[in-house]
Amino acid sequence: MGRDTGSLEYAKRQIARTNLRRMRIYLPILSVVHIVHIGVFFLAHSMQGWALHIVLAHGAGAIFSFALYLLVRFRPGSGRRKALAVIVFYLALGNAVALIDQQITSAITPYLVATIGLGLGLLVDFRITLPLYLINYAFFLTGLTQLATTRELGMSVALNALTITALGWTLGVIFWRFNVKMAIQKHTISQQTVRTRKANISLRQTIASRQRIFSIIAHDLRAPISTSAMALERLHQEWEAIPNEEKRLVVGRQANALNHSFELLEDMLQWSGRGEGGLPFKPRIIDLMSLYLETEKGFQEMARKGRVTLSVSIDSGLRVYADYSMLQAILRNLLSNAIKHSPERGVVEFIAYCKESQASLKIKDEGLGLSPEMQDAIRRGNVEAISAISGSQNAGIGLRIVRDFLEFHGADLDVDSPASGGATFYFCLPLPPETTEPAY
Secondary structure, three states: OOOOHHHHHHHHHHHHHHHHHHHHHHHHHHHHHHHHHHHHHHHHOOOOHHHHHHHHHHHHHHHHHHHHHHHHHHOOOOHHHHHHHHHHHHHHHHHHHHHHHOOOOOOOHHHHHHHHHHHHHOOOOHHHHHHHHHHHHHHHHHHHHHHOOOHHHHHHHHHHHHHHHHHHHHHHHHHHHHHHHHHHHHHHHHHHHHHHHHHHHHHHHHHHHHHHHHHHHHHHHHHHHHHHHHHHHHHHHOOOOOOHHHHHHHHHHHHHHHHHHHHHHHHHHHHHOOOOOOOOOOEEEEEHHHHHHHHHHHHHHHHHHOOOEEEEEEOOOOEEEEEHHHHHHHHHHHHHHHHHOOOOOOEEEEEEEEEOOEEEEEEEEOOOOOOHHHHHHHHHOOHHHHHHHHOOOOOOHHHHHHHHHHHHOOOOOEEEOOOOOOEEEEEEEEOOOOOOOOOO
């Protein structure tokens, strides 16, 4: 049988446990059988000669069986060693009782019961039992030469004992190999089940990650593309009325916005192309003002169209330790939502300052505000609840992306929306470690 070491060791442990379970059942029964034999011989025979030897043999068997049962019951330990002890003792006991019986009969029933019973009852490597069976048979032959009444009878008993020995050992081989094979198959199936379960989990994670990536692509590209479309539509409709300087500014802003969209698409496609389908987390030192200004460029036309003012207040030189692409996606989503829900002549503020060895970031708008139910759904990241409350199937995807990316940074998204209106989304990010690494 071809088998790996791990499976074989597992099979040996299983067989040892099986032997212990069987000995817990067999040994008390054997003790009772020995005691019954002793009682029968006490009542039916005088305690002399042959009967006395039989009683002494069964007494030894009863003591051994009960003592080993206590050992197996209260100190399980090595099932293999205890099984070997049972085999050695009962081969010797069956041998001895069969030789004692030769004084009155040529039957070797005790030898047969011990040899066959051990082959069927206990599972031990046949390479170990073979020398034990042969040594036991050799001792039996030695005793038989002293006790056999005739040469012919002695030869007949010896051949019967050899047949029984071969049969008992062969049965032991069959049962041992069968149980080893079954244990190995069980171990193999168990390992395959574990591997399949892990593969299924990994597949589900990959599918979920891919779906999230495509959600990010669809959601994050919508705002800059929409902004570019509005700007180009304005240029198309008001080309003659727009001064050349403003045209250059609009075209330049849209070129920047499209470049950022292209970079975002490139990042997402690289992430989705990874073998494990996961998003790489690569934190680095980031200058918040530079990141915000670069992100804001993609929303200037959207803000102009909605007559919304973009305001920024960042502590001088404030830097954070974060993943650049993820933080930019977080700001894009929050800025897009804030502009979208702001009234005409409203103000969207981005505020960042150092607070208790962390950077606190806030995006505040002057919209209608959020209901308590919506705020609770946002805190919990429940996209379904957000969609149900807002009545839009796509609502909440951007906030889910924000929450997912913040989780990479060990941060949470929180929201505050007073009854008077407006909403403030805020979160914290770690400050950079002490290093000379340049900021981006």
